[in-house]
Amino acid sequence: MSSTTPILVIGATGKVGSRIVSRLQASGTPVRAASRRSSPAFDWEDQSSWAPALAGAEVAFVAFVPDLAAKGAPETIRAFAATALASGVRRVVLLSGRGEANAQLSEQIMMASGLGCTVVRASWFAQNFSEGIMLPSVLSGVIALPAGQRREPFIDVDDIADVAVAALTDARHVGEIYEVTGPRLLTFADAAAAISAASGSHVDYVPISLDDFHAALLPEVGPDHAEFLTRLCEEVFDGRNESLSDGVQRALGRPARDFADYCVAMAATGIWRRAA
Numbered sequence: 001m002s003s004t005t006p007i008l009v010i011g012a013t014g015k016v017g018s019r020i021v022s023r024l025q026a027s028g029t030p031v032r033a034a035s036r037r038s039s040p041a042f043d044w045e046d047q048s049s050w051a052p053a054l055a056g057a058e059v060a061f062v063a064f065v066p067d068l069a070a071k072g073a074p075e076t077i078r079a080f081a082a083t084a085l086a087s088g089v090r091r092v093v094l095l096s097g098r099g100e101a102n103a104q105l106s107e108q109i110m111m112a113s114g115l116g117c118t119v120v121r122a123s124w125f126a127q128n129f130s131e132g133i134m135l136p137s138v139l140s141g142v143i144a145l146p147a148g149q150r151r152e153p154f155i156d157v158d159d160i161a162d163v164a165v166a167a168l169t170d171a172r173h174v175g176e177i178y179e180v181t182g183p184r185l186l187t188f189a190d191a192a193a194a195i196s197a198a199s200g201s202h203v204d205y206v207p208i209s210l211d212d213f214h215a216a217l218l219p220e221v222g223p224d225h226a227e228f229l230t231r232l233c234e235e236v237f238d239g240r241n242e243s244l245s246d247g248v249q250r251a252l253g254r255p256a257r258d259f260a261d262y263c264v265a266m267a268a269t270g271i272w273r274r275a276a
């Protein structure tokens with residue numbers, strides 16, 4: 001990799017992308033941060049925006065929105081890979097989701113595209129509770145999900161970013177599929193208890209049915225996205241993800257961070273403090 005060509009980060013303002021940008025900038029690596037708000041803008045829904053954002057980059061991090069498990073994602077990834085190749089990109093690091101059939105199809109398409117590809121296939125992000133969709137629930141004191149007593153190995157997004165940066169900056173990671181999870185399986189009740197213990201504010205986990213989950217989402221996100229998220233939960237909470245993977249250890253030579261440590265660090269920032 002030439003040290004003068006920027007590493008393109010797609011999804012640069014997101015949970016994973018923003019951490020990748022910070023790490024690369026801190027090490028003096030040229031970076032091009034891309035999202036709908038960058039200049040040039042990159043929009044997954046506007047193919048004409050892809051080539052201008054890709055021009056001059058040889059290496060790219062790719063976070064697809066809304067989710068590689070979404071309908072149509074494999075076709076979009078196929079078209080994106082062709083545009084990237086034509087633009088001179090040689091290597092990509094693809095962020096993917098664990099246990100999602102459509103996501104795994106997109107991984108295969110990217111791997112077979114002619115681009116050197118590393119897949120970072122992540123479990124449920126710990127940061128969903130502090131920067132993502134579950135923060136309002138944590139602040140309300142009730143996490144309601146159709147996850148029953150399923151156990152999930154929550155992954156710290158800082159670990160995902162570390163793995164992605166390793167792969168972006170070293171071509172020896174090409175061809176690897178790093179399935180990254182935290183070091184322990186926890187139920188959502190365990191997660192709520194860990195957040196409660198660290199923050200000092202009680203949070204309950206309430207298992208709900210898929211129908212109730214869908215009904216609660218409908219007014220917030222509309223019928224299409226409510227249906228997608230409900231089917232996604234049905235898929236990833238059927239037991240398939242109740243195991244640990246060694247992707248962090250394999251990529252970085254160190255263990256993944258523990259959820260309890262994440263909770264202590266987040267509580268210290270005050271993010272979970274409730275209004276008096």
Ligand SMILES: NC(=O)c1ccc[n+]([C@@H]2O[C@H](COP(=O)([O-])OP(=O)(O)OC[C@H]3O[C@@H](n4cnc5c(N)ncnc54)[C@H](OP(=O)(O)O)[C@@H]3O)[C@@H](O)[C@H]2O)c1
Pocket residue numbers: 010011012013014015016017035036037038042043044045063064065066067068069095096097098122123124125128132
């Ligand atoms: N959350 C989880 O537990 C989990 C687990 C496994 C995998 N994943 C995967 O992680 C990815 C999301 O990463 P993240 O959580 O870091 O992102 P995020 O925090 O949800 O942020 C989304 C990013 O995508 C950009 N964006 C939104 N709409 C866009 C569009 N139409 N075109 C181009 N960019 C767009 C946003 O920036 P702008 O608003 O500036 O455009 C932002 O940079 C998804 O592919 C998801 O499947 C998530």
